[in-house]
Amino acid sequence: MSEQNVFLVAENHKGSSAEFKEQVITLFNQMKLIDGYYTAFAEPLGWYASIKKRGISVLIKMKLISEDNESLEDPRGWYAPGENGSLIFSNPEELGGASFEYVIIHGTENYRLVPDASTAGYGAICSHCQSGIDSELYELLNRTYNEEYESNSEIDMSTLSVVCEKCNRSTPLRELATELETTLSNKFINMCNIYDYLDDAAVKDFSDRLGCRFRVLYERM
Numbered sequence: 001m002s003e004q005n006v007f008l009v010a011e012n013h014k015g016s017s018a019e020f021k022e023q024v025i026t027l028f029n030q031m032k033l034i035d036g037y038y039t040a041f042a043e044p045l046g047w048y049a050s051i052k053k054r055g056i057s058v059l060i061k062m063k064l065i066s067e068d069n070e071s072l073e074d075p076r077g078w079y080a081p082g083e084n085g086s087l088i089f090s091n092p093e094e095l096g097g098a099s100f101e102y103v104i105i106h107g108t109e110n111y112r113l114v115p116d117a118s119t120a121g122y123g124a125i126c127s128h129c130q131s132g133i134d135s136e137l138y139e140l141l142n143r144t145y146n147e148e149y150e151s152n153s154e155i156d157m158s159t160l161s162v163v164c165e166k167c168n169r170s171t172p173l174r175e176l177a178t179e180l181e182t183t184l185s186n187k188f189i190n191m192c193n194i195y196d197y198l199d200d201a202a203v204k205d206f207s208d209r210l211g212c213r214f215r216v217l218y219e220r221m
């Protein structure tokens with residue numbers, strides 16, 4: 001399969017976002033799904049590159065890896081796969097142990113748009129005049145990611161709004177209708193560059209052990 005990311009968005013989780021993150025890290029360490037921090041450093045400014053395609057601006061995540069990042073105390077919550085990483089798939093032996101490149105475990109007060117990028121487009125619709133507002137959405141996301149990079153602090157995306165160029169009215173991200181299935185969440189697991197689709201049984205196992213349901217969203221790269 002082509003490069004793909006998956007998001008496991010927690011629903012009905014009872015604890016705080018910080019507790020969610022801690023519980024996932026503990027569980028994934030116990031299961032040996034992760035093994036330490038993912039230290040290769042992706043430069044956010046190059047990571048999201050805006051390109052023009054078929055008249056709409058499309059975000060693409062690019063991996064720009066720098067080897068000189070020596071910090072092991074990585075506050076981003078990016079983790080490298082462990083020896084059992086491939087157990088998230090139904091046929092791990094066929095993949096020869098391959099699993100994912102890294103996993104981001106998100107648990108902060110800040111809500112994020114999930115998926116955080118899409119090469120296929122979001123199909124975002126203005127809530128006032130029903131015009132397509134993907135280019136406005138991509139501009140907003142680019143601006144937001146750049147601002148986060150410059151200020152080195154995470155933005156709560158539930159406070160953001162997209163302004164429609166046709167009618168000049170704004171639609172809050174939390175009310176935005178999109179053709180692609182999206183959500184805003186502050187508790188999710190994002191496995192990047194997975195080698196296969198997730199095994200339903202593995203997702204159910206995570207749900208049982210963490211005491212919440214997971215909504216599974218794939219992001220095609």
Ligand SMILES: [Zn+2]
Pocket residue numbers: 126127128129130131164165166167168169
């Ligand atoms: Zn409009």
